[in-house]
Structures are given as structure tokens and as C-alpha cells.
Amino acid sequence: MPVSVVRIVSLVAFLVFWFLLAEINGDPAVLPSPADLLAPLVREAATGALFEHMSATILRVIAAFCIAMAAGMCLGLIMGTSPAIDRWLDPWLVVFLNLPALVLIVLCYLWIGLTDVAAVAAVALNKIPGVATVIREGARALDPDLKAMARVYRVRRTAFLRHFVLPQLAPYIAGAARSGLAVIWKVVLVVEFLGRSNGIGFQIHLYFQLFDVTMVLVYSLSFIAFMLAVEWLLVQPAETRVRAWRQA
């Protein structure tokens, strides 16, 4: 059976399982069935609330993702190509890798205030060490013969970065981006839960206080659907593209 068919059948089986569980439970306030979510979903979409909160979260995810990738890539490249700097910065990396996201979020809110800058900074700081670690491995694996070739032929620095370094790092960048995105949007929800007045995380917090399971599921599942679409329509095709020459 093709993989795509298996995926669809598996998802349908999950919905059936959820439907049966809701039927057995019998209390929509505790576990609404998938069908119970449709009307509130349409209502939230019609009033524009769903898109307002979703766009706030998406902007935070994009900002944190871009900052984490840019800073993590620079740091990883420097550490991977300079053993002396790596020796000095490696202990810092270990500390930040083991710092719980919650601690960073609370500290950023305390130091910067309950602002978007603090929210995005906390998420980005949480992800930079992970990206740097992956890119550092990639930088360590750069082919020394290609570097020697570039030196002999006096390849310009920008051309060296574009045609020699980045293609070798591409699988590592793709891996870091994929895992980074998967973590970042979840941390953004926590950041919004704790200290923002809009976004999917804020809505989940609001309906948690009202013990409205249906609305918690409407908002969280809408965003999960969006992130899955990003994964299938953007991330996976981009990854396939950077790996194309390997299949040639």
C-alpha cells in the first residue's frame, strides 16, 4: 500500500478512535467528538478571531525561527571551523542546551517585560543552542580538500560560502530547520500562555480557565493543522530540493 494511503487511513482510524472514545465517555464538556468541533470552528473563523490569534502566533514563530536559525548557524559555523573558539564556547552551549524553556521564558519576561520582544527572545534563545550544535557538526565535516582547492584557485569569500560551504551544510541546515520549527511553535504557545494577550497560546489559556475543552481543541488543532501544512508544503519540498544532487 502506498505511504500516502497508509497515512490517510491511519488518520481516519485515529478520528474513528476519538469518536468512539467520546461516545463511550458521553460527556462533550470533557471530551467532545470531532463533529462537535465543527460548529465552534466555523464560528471562530467567521468572526475573524481564529485568524487574528493564529496570525499573531505565526508572526512570533517566524520571528523566533529566523533569529534562531541565523544566530545558530553563525555560531555553529564559527565553532565548527575554529577549535579554539569551540573550546571556549562549548561549556556555554552545554549550559544553554540544558536550560529549560520555562526558565528562559520567565527570565525574559522578568528582565524585558511582558512584551513581544521578550516572547520572541525567549523562544529564539531556547532554540539557538540546538541549531548551533547541529551546524557545528556540519562545519566539522566540511571537506578540507575542497577548502584547499578554493584557496589554490583564489575563490572569493562570498563564492566560497555560497558554492562550497552552504551546499555541504544544507542537510544539516534542513535538519536543524525541521526540528527547530517543530520545537519553536510549541514553545511559542507556552510563551503566549504565560504572558501575551493574543495568540493561540493565549486562547488556550483563556479557555483553560473557563474549562472549555471544545475551544481548547478548536484552537490547538487548527494550529497543528497549519503547522502540518507548513511541514508538507514548505519544509519537505525544500529538503527534497537541497538533496536533489545526491539522487542525481
Place this chain on the structure above:
Amino acid sequence: MIGVDIRAKSFGTKRILKDISFDVSDGACVAILGQSGIGKSTLLRIVAGLDQDYEGQVRRPDQMAFVFQEPTLLSWRTALDNILIVHPELPRSAAQDMLSEVGLAEHAALFPRQMSLGQQRRLSLARAFAGRPQMLLLDEPFASLDGSTAAVMIALTQRLIGERKPSTLFVTHSTEEADSLADRTLVLAGTPATVVRNKDRLENKREKAS
């Protein structure tokens, strides 16, 4: 012209090369012959400026090209791009002509891994000559090729060197390769390695005849 005067080269406490001094005049081809592991590639890297941790000095022209032991190509770029990225000033048509000269006219759009080892080495040669180098360094460029492919590659290299006349220094452990390409052969031997023989083409021929 290439001027080499290396007094010493060490790796840690181990001295690899000592008192190696020779010139390669404009358009001449000099072979460095010696056993595997004796320090021939190290010598070539010093001449190329890739290794600067040695005692002595090297004079070399600005425009240089290096054909490495492995083809050392960008696997993620096509054959044509492999030339154009290294020589961005080169017109596309000139890069295409260079590929034709080495018999790769039909392979311009292929990625290196779609080509045989012999074709990859031709591409490496095309990249070296595309920049019209004043100095050409070849590090065992025919190693790991089968006999007939190596013979074709030697003839091709001979033709390109003959047409463009760069000062050429090439490293090999094969006497046949040295005899067929070089005007002069320097034999490296000993520990640390030094030049133990310096013979020109005429001497080579006399030696073979006797």
C-alpha cells in the same frame, strides 16, 4: 618561473623534508619522483602555498592551478558550473570549449557523480587549464586509473601542457609517467627526504636504452 628552496619541513618532531632546492623555468615540466609516503604531496602543498609551516622560501607566479590526487569537484554543481564557479571571469562559451577540449562536450550538464572517475579527472584537468595558469601543479593525477584510461589521460595532459606551456611541477611514483611528461625528473629519497638525483629527459632516454 617557480623557485623552490626548502631547508626543512617537519610534522611535530619528525622531519619530513630537508634541503630541497630547484627551479622550474617558464614552460618547463619537472617531475618529482619518489616512493609513496616520502613527502612528495607535502612538497607540492608547500609550493602551492597550502602549507606555510616550513623553513625556506618558494617563489611562484600569481596564476596557478592544482590538479589534486582526487578530482576534488563540487558534487552538487554540474560539470560546467564546476569550471565557472572557480573561474567566474570566464565566459560560458570558453568554459564549454574547455570541456570540449577534454572530451566532455556532452557532459556539461551532468553532476560529477554521474561521471566515471576518468571523466571526473578530465573535468579536474579542464578546470585547471581553463584559468590559463602560469604554474600547474599535478599531484599523482593518474593514480587509480586503469592502464588504458591513464594512457589517454597522460596524452591529454601532454597536449594541454604543450599548447599552453605553464611551468609544471608534477608528483608521481611512476617512472613511466615521469618519463612521458617531464623535461626533468627529481628523485626524492631518504629520511628526511631530499633530492638524490636530478636527471633531464636525455639522461632518462640514455638510461632506458642501456
